[in-house]
Amino acid sequence: MKCAVVVVAAGSGQRLAAGRPKALVELDNRPLVEWAVSAFLAVPAIEQHVVVAPVSDTNLVASLVGPAVVVVAGGADRQGSVANGLAALRADITHVLVHDAARPLVPVAVVEAVVAALTAGARAVIPVLPVTDTIKQIAEDGTVSGTLDRSRLRAVQTPQGFDRAVLVRAHEAVGHDAERTVTDDAALVEAMGIPVVTVDGSDLSMKITTAHDLQVAAALVEVHRHEAAWAGDRR
Ligand code: C5P
Numbered sequence: 690m691k692c693a694v695v696v697v698a699a700g701s702g703q704r705l706a707a708g709r710p711k712a713l714v715e716l717d718n719r720p721l722v723e724w725a726v727s728a729f730l731a732v733p734a735i736e737q738h739v740v741v742a743p744v745s746d747t748n749l750v751a752s753l754v755g756p757a758v759v760v761v762a763g764g765a766d767r768q769g770s771v772a773n774g775l776a777a778l779r780a781d782i783t784h785v786l787v788h789d790a791a792r793p794l795v796p797v798a799v800v801e802a803v804v805a806a807l808t809a810g811a812r813a814v815i816p817v818l819p820v821t822d823t824i825k826q827i828a829e830d831g832t833v834s835g836t837l838d839r840s841r842l843r844a845v846q847t848p849q850g851f852d853r854a855v856l857v858r859a860h861e862a863v864g865h866d867a868e869r870t871v872t873d874d875a876a877l878v879e880a881m882g883i884p885v886v887t888v889d890g891s892d893l894s895m896k897i898t899t900a901h902d903l904q905v906a907a908a909l910v911e912v913h914r915h916e917a918a919w920a921g922d923r924r
Contacts, residue, residue, distance in 0.1 A: 692804055693737035693782040694729040694848065695774030698722040698750065698790030699742070704898050708894020710743040712750070712790040714903065717910045721897065724793030726754050729848075730795045734804045735786070739777045741770040767872045772860050778853065785856060787874050788848035793912045794906060795848065795894040798920055802888040803850040813849040813878040816890035817843035846890040849875050855883060 698721070703709025712722035722740060729735045738758040742750035751760040761777045764768040771787055778785060784807045788795065799816050806814040820842040826835040851859075851874065859877035869878060875885045893913050897903055 690784055690805070690808060691737075691779075691782050692735050692784045692786065692850075693739065693778050693853075694735050694786040695739045695771060695778075696722065696725050696729070696743060696788045696790050697741045697763070697770045697774065698766060699741045699743050700726065700767070700791065703904065703912045705900060706899075707900075710746060711897065712742065713746065714897075715766075716793055716897075716903065716906055720753055722750055722790045723753050725788060725790040725795065726758060728795045728797050728800050729786070729788070730757070730872040732800050732804065735800070736806075737782055739774045741774045766871075768860070768863075771874060775853075775857055775860065783853055785850040785851060785853050786850045787856070789896065791897050792894045793845055793897065794909055795846075796891050796913070796916055796920070798887070799846075799894055800848060803848055804891045806886050806888050807850045807852070809884040811850070812852040812855050812883050813875055813885040815875045815885055815887055816848070816894065817887045818846065818892070819828050820844055843844060843887065845873060845875070846894045846896070847872070851878065854909070855881070886917045892900050 695724050698712035700711050705711050709715045729738055740754055740758055740760050742760050744762045745759050747762050759777050763772050764773050788802055803814045820839055823839055824837045824842055825833050828834040861879055863877050873916045879885055895911055897906055
């Protein structure tokens with residue numbers, strides 16, 4: 690088995706309104722893309738690192754992440770960016786993790802759990818968290834049409850791990866249907882009828898979308914440091 694990671698970092702970050710692409714926004718004086726890549730550089734099983742950067746900032750991102758990381762330009766949507774990342778994988782790579790740069794504080798332990806599930810034979814793996822809010826489905830007029838059974842719901846994070854051939858096939862199968870927004874690679878694989886295994890995600894791996902999320906993440910940097918130091922001592 691040979692594992693790679695594709696970190697997608699080519700989004701505009703409009704909802705963050707920081708005046709620059711989200712991946713370049715700083716958290717504790719370090720751009721989000723640099724945070725995100727660092728978790729994967731710390732896992733020896735990950736042999737190739739690919740970052741998908743905004744077209745206008747590929748050189749800047751390359752200088753931030755260093756020469757060991759391949760940087761390619763992003764696509765029009767997330768799915769297009771993942772496809773560009775997959776196209777840059779080395780021929781000998783058998784498994785690939787796909788991670789959103791918008792989750793900068795992903796713990797190394799989550800990356801390791803995804804890799805471990807792939808090693809154990811899973812063809813698709815996603816990190817998940819139990820849902821603490823009750824989730825309701827609403828009708829078009831905003832009234833409630835149903836209440837979902839919370840015990841069976843999970844919030845999905847990244848990195849999601851895949852057998853490379855399966856993910857490439859899934860992307861090819863769905864093509865680029867402008868009508869269909871794909872926010873999650875596992876959904877493409879599910880549609881092919883392939884089982885998707887779940888592993889424990891982490892609260893630290895929260896997704897940064899708004900300025901408020903960035904403030905919450907800033908408050909979590911210390912927790913992240915402590916957990917990393919603690920995990921490092923155990924390794
Ligand atoms: O927009 P959202 O935050 O859901 O994007 C999830 C991830 O996909 C982000 O890390 C973003 O940088 C990435 N993305 C991308 N290319 C796009 C759109 C989003 O790499 N065209």
